[in-house]
Amino acid sequence: MQALFAQLLVGLINGSFYALLSLGLAVIFGMLNIINFAHGALYMMGAFCAYFLLNITGLGYWPALIIAPIIVGIFGMILERTMLQWLAGLDHLYGLLLTFGLALIIQGVFQNYFGSSGLPYSIPDELRGGMNLGFMFLPIYRAWVVIFSLVVCFATWFLIERTRLGAYLRAATENPTLVRAFGINVPRMITLTYGLGVGLAALAGVLSAPINQVRPLMGADLIIVVFAVVVIGGMGSIMGSIVTGFALGVIEGLTKYIYPEASNTVVFVLMVLVLLIKPTGLTGRAA
Numbered sequence: 001m002q003a004l005f006a007q008l009l010v011g012l013i014n015g016s017f018y019a020l021l022s023l024g025l026a027v028i029f030g031m032l033n034i035i036n037f038a039h040g041a042l043y044m045m046g047a048f049c050a051y052f053l054l055n056i057t058g059l060g061y062w063p064a065l066i067i068a069p070i071i072v073g074i075f076g077m078i079l080e081r082t083m084l085q086w087l088a089g090l091d092h093l094y095g096l097l098l099t100f101g102l103a104l105i106i107q108g109v110f111q112n113y114f115g116s117s118g119l120p121y122s123i124p125d126e127l128r129g130g131m132n133l134g135f136m137f138l139p140i141y142r143a144w145v146v147i148f149s150l151v152v153c154f155a156t157w158f159l160i161e162r163t164r165l166g167a168y169l170r171a172a173t174e175n176p177t178l179v180r181a182f183g184i185n186v187p188r189m190i191t192l193t194y195g196l197g198v199g200l201a202a203l204a205g206v207l208s209a210p211i212n213q214v215r216p217l218m219g220a221d222l223i224i225v226v227f228a229v230v231v232i233g234g235m236g237s238i239m240g241s242i243v244t245g246f247a248l249g250v251i252e253g254l255t256k257y258i259y260p261e262a263s264n265t266v267v268f269v270l271m272v273l274v275l276l277i278k279p280t281g282l283t284g285r286a287a
Contacts, residue, residue: 011253016149019245024200030236040219046202069199076198118213234281
């Protein structure tokens, strides 16, 4: 039973990263219709920002949780203003190819300067240690990652689905001409939306740094799985990405306990089954 609960905990932690990353992808695709293949590279940049803040400026984990997503979010907004905005109205394939090329460039630059080995990033003192629950030992930091990810995910969902700002964002992408008539700067709203999605990826990178170390290819290891999560949940579905991310993390952990050989493919098997039954994803809607 201890082995089972340990694998479920690992799955829940992975699900936290899946949910945050797929949430950022869903925000960008749902609001901007851009398939952002650079998401994994920007997740990696968030982890490296935390590493630089610690080793260059002396700022630790807690400031990095705020500063790193802002820095990477600004970088993402620059990308949107200088490159991605010219793809508006074109086929999704153009955005995918451009962001895939950007991902290769970003990963190549970091790999050239830092190699492929992981750089250590320590857990903050406040979150060290663990709790003995009787049936398993729960590391405090891993519990923090799960709880914090849940809070961020549902706060983002509430912002987009239940606030006036979220209504403006949705309206700006669905009927930009009408929104401009009300005096709202639509290009600025689109840029801020892309920055929000990218910032969520960077936040996941900061959370991941103490667990998985900081590596130039850490995003490349996750991005394919995260795209599968988004497809299963429904492209552009905020709540679908959150629920599917956590659920698939737990399913992956359970598979590692029951049949470890299938743990790396179970997500893709589920994706194929879902697409055969419901091509729009579990919570997606037909165009």
